[in-house]
Amino acid sequence: MIEFFKMGGYAGYIWPSYVITLAIIVLNIVWARRSLQQARDEARRRLATSEHPP
Amino acid sequence: MNTSVLKLHATTCCAPQASALRAAQLVLQRDLTLAYRRRGQIIQPLVFFVLITTLFPFAVSPELARLREIAPAALWIGALLASLLALEFLFRDDAQDGTLEQYVLSGQSLTWLLFAKTVTHWLLTGLPLTLVTPLAAFSLGVAYPAMPAIGAAVAIGTAALSLLGAISAGLTLGVRRGGVLLTLLTLPLSLPILIFGARAAELAIKGASVAAPLYLLGAFAVLGVTLAPLAAAAAVRISLE
């Protein structure tokens, strides 16, 4: 098991690579969902102000 | 100065080929005259270039041998930054006073007119830079035999830069404080020019053949001549919408 984590001595290069890539994937998912949510909120606000003009 | 713009409109009623050449001539005359009236603006990039190359002896070492090693880098970074500075006034004044819009509406090919403008711009910025480069190179310890090759590289490289930079200048026309954005957008396009230009300078200083990087620089310049004005015209049209 420990041998697996050591990765033949290259652990210092392999694990950061994988962690960073997976972090970027997760970041993308979060970012995309937030972007959609923001667009939805903006649209809702636009609809609200257009239906009830100040 | 709007007489030249009126003349431009007038050219479209004559024979198309003759009028295109006449139109380019008018653009050239107008830009050169205006530049002469704003001599200070033209000098700025030149002074900037000289200042930057002067900074290197202070930052690195006053020894000519060491300076000779970094001379290619110093010269090209200076030339690149000075050219980026100069790009700002390629279209800016004409966009502000409405002349650019007149070019779009004139019935002449916008691509051709912008090409004429870019050539004029190079005459006002790239050419002076090329002439000053031997001086700057000398101050960095470069020997005389290397000068022609370095000068040729700077001439071709700045030409390519003016052409490719016209695209990003067109794209950032309507943007507030677009100077930084202009630099950011031009940078990816200019990196190959920087790489091959510096390589040419390096080889020239060593006394080796400069053919390979010069050909590649030339290729970029040709690419710039053929495609860049088209893209720049599209960019200007979009920015003026």
Next chain:
Amino acid sequence: MAWTWFHKLGSPPYAFSLAGRLTPWFAWPAAALIVAGLYGGLVLAPPDYQQHDAFRIVYVHAPSAWMSLMVYTILAISAAIGLIWRIKVSHAVAASCAPIGASFAVAALVTGSLWGRPMWGTYWEWDPRLTFELILLFFYLGYMALRSSIDDLMRADRASAVLAIVGFANVPIVHYSVEWWNSLHQTATVMKLAKPTMPPAMLIPLLMMLLGFTLLFFALLLLRVRGEILRRERTASWIREAVLI
């Protein structure tokens, strides 16, 4: 027949609802493939006889690099379609591609750098492929910067489309740079479809990761494009049902 479908795709409400329905069909297979690929690459694949375990970085590096190039291609094509035929949905697709492609270009550069250290002895080399991949990242960033600096969304779409098309020249350069120049970077091992030079135990997890990342991109694209469509449809009536549910 095909053109009616294409026209339908250009209709914002249709594209919006289609994107919503298709997302899970890409998201879940992507997750499965990536998990399986990770297991195959980290656990099942034998160590390379030259690079030993270090080669395992390929399972995150190659898919990231592939993504950065593929996404830019899709970005440039949609931008061109949007510019030429003035289709808003196409511009929405282009806008959605940029953040995804940029982040994977970063991933490619970082993982490549980490792989370079044990293999070439250095974290960075001004090697042609690395340099042009960096230029690709600059194009992504420039595209996003140009978009955000123009207030009018339609003008931002069209201006950034010109930039995207100009930058597309960089994509084949990145790919062929290893053949055109004397490069430290290794030449294509997977793209040679005739006989890939990798043994199956190593190749299959790589293919799974490549496919998984691609499906993930489409899932992310579908998520983002819906938001971009909403931003371009001011107060059209169909938005009411789409948004207030």
